[in-house]
Amino acid sequence: MTEQKKIVKPGTDEWESLCQRCARCCYEKLDYRGKIFYTNKPCPHLDTEQNGCRIYEQRSERHPECVHLTPELAAAGFLPADCPYVAGISDYQAPEMDND
Numbered sequence: 850m851t852e853q854k855k856i857v858k859p860g861t862d863e864w865e866s867l868c869q870r871c872a873r874c875c876y877e878k879l880d881y882r883g884k885i886f887y888t889n890k891p892c893p894h895l896d897t898e899q900n901g902c903r904i905y906e907q908r909s910e911r912h913p914e915c916v917h918l919t920p921e922l923a924a925a926g927f928l929p930a931d932c933p934y935v936a937g938i939s940d941y942q943a944p945e946m947d948n949d
């Protein structure tokens with residue numbers, strides 16, 4: 850019998866608890882010819898000492914560019930390869946660092 854993959858519902862505590870708080874996704878990204886690159890420029894709301902968002906509960910209102918993660922968005926390629934939200938996505942293409 851094959852093991853069924855458990856579906857975790859976005860927005861639940863269980864979904865939130867998957868995040869390792871690495872904050873890599875809270876840095877600006879560049880899209881160059883369809884390939885996503887990470888920059889070293891953090892979101893202005895990121896506490897870079899603690900790797901935490903200073904406005905997490907109000908981020909929709911105060912920083913509308915901040916996306917609420919869903920499985921579909923996770924697969925879009927802006928999370929690092931070791932992020933738990935992309936675990937198990939076959940052929941996942943993680944961003945690279947922009948070294949220019």
Ligand code: SF4
Pocket residue numbers: 867868869870871872873874875928929932933934
């Ligand atoms: S990259 Fe993944 S683990 Fe890291 S902060 Fe973003 S969602 Fe959380």
Ligand code: SF4
Pocket residue numbers: 874875876892893894895896901902903904905908912915916
């Ligand atoms: S608003 Fe908060 S969660 Fe969203 S990108 Fe900025 S620091 Fe990260």
